[in-house]
Amino acid sequence: MTTYHINLEGDVLKVRFGKPGNGDQVVRDAAVRLDEMVVSGELSGGKLLKIDGPASVAVSYLIAHKISQLYGAIAIFDPKIGKQGYKTYIVAATHTPAYKLGELVETDEPQKIKSAIKVVLCGPPQSGKSCLREGLKQAISNIKGAPYPYVITACPDGEGAWFSDAARRDLDLAKRLKDEYKAKFTPEFAQKAAGWVRSANTPLNIIDVGGQITEENRLIMREATHAVILAGDRAKEEVPRWEEFCRDLNIHIIANLDSDFYGTEDHIVTRSPLLTGSVHSLKRGEDVSSRPMVQALARVLAGLCGSSL
Structure with missing residues (x-):
């Protein structure tokens, strides 16, 4: 069982912690998974990749290093901002004029709030x-x-x-x-x-x-x-x-x-x-x-x- 899970669902990279582990092990497990996804073509690049889920600072740097060059822009989900009831992402890396750094990307993906x-x-x-x-x-x-x-x-x-x-x-x-x-x-x-x-x-x-x-x-x-x-x-x-x-x-x-x-x-x-x-x-x-x-x-x-x- 891994200390960090990474899966691609459409244009959203879903990430979450797995079994307990030190930060160095989490980074190594995340790196192995990202390499697998790149080699297999699962992470093949595109205009925008959205990332949803918790990540340590070290893992965030790792993800940026591994895949930022594959996508025109990368946006990170932030539950504290945006329209209530829907997920909103912040553009944190961009290589294209189509997306500005710090731009909010509002989606129609529902985010339950009644049970928060x-x-x-x-x-x-x-x-x-x-x-x-x-x-x-x-x-x-x-x-x-x-x-x-x-x-x-x-x-x-x-x-x-x-x-x-x-x-x-x-x-x-x-x-x-x-x-x-x-x-x-x-x-x-x-x-x-x-x-x-x-x-x-x-x-x-x-x-x-x-x-x-x-x-x-x-x-x-x-x-x-x-x-x-x-x-x-x-x-x-x-x-x-x-x-x-x-x-x-x-x-x-x-x-x-x-x-x-x-x-x-x-x-x-x-x-x-x-x-x-x-x-x-x-x-x-x-x-x-x-x-x-x-x-x-x-x-x-x-x-x-x-x-x-």
Whole structure:
């Protein structure tokens, strides 16, 4: 079984992650598959190739290197933009005046939005939300039949999806890059992030927000459907405020978790109707996807999308 799947459906290259694997293995598997498709003539070139599905930065570079010269233009699906109900692609590479760089390519390919689940990870700062986010992403991706979890980083703190992998290799470098990328949480950013959440129409979306109850977070979170509250030992007294914040926004709370940084094991107290308990040692750079609480939460999120577990 491969770590990365690539298939051509009409003029759309469908891509998705497969079995768990390190980034280098994912790149090698993707390269083998692309070479097979080029040699067989399946990828024979044309005016426009659209790409739909999740890809790491490394795989994105690989795809561009392998096939961009075969097509007049390549466009990438972005679920945050375009007309609701239909898929829209952004032209990311072009060798022809027929398509301009950055041009939006709207299609009549339907994109279901009624069932879109938008789960916000919220709670006090320094609780480990970004670590939980990455663990959830991996855990859900390993559930057979579960939709790919599309992550929206709705806080300009510099800790995007890249941070976890970078921290596992060089924590000091990852922290330095994060500080360089960090930006201010302005009303303009909040408006933009709220638009991302509003337009997101993939089946399962995970939104990572800042750790303060603010008007900016109110603007962003009001577009969510469900919430997971995570709080560390030093901030448990703030949990009732976050619960009230979510209720005011009519967001259904599906999990209320303690972040036990110095703990050695997870504890699941209740599973339904509310997942409660603790998840231990949410440290940057560690793979937490196999933790019992992370696994339990992953199953809850997949279940919201109708996945049979």
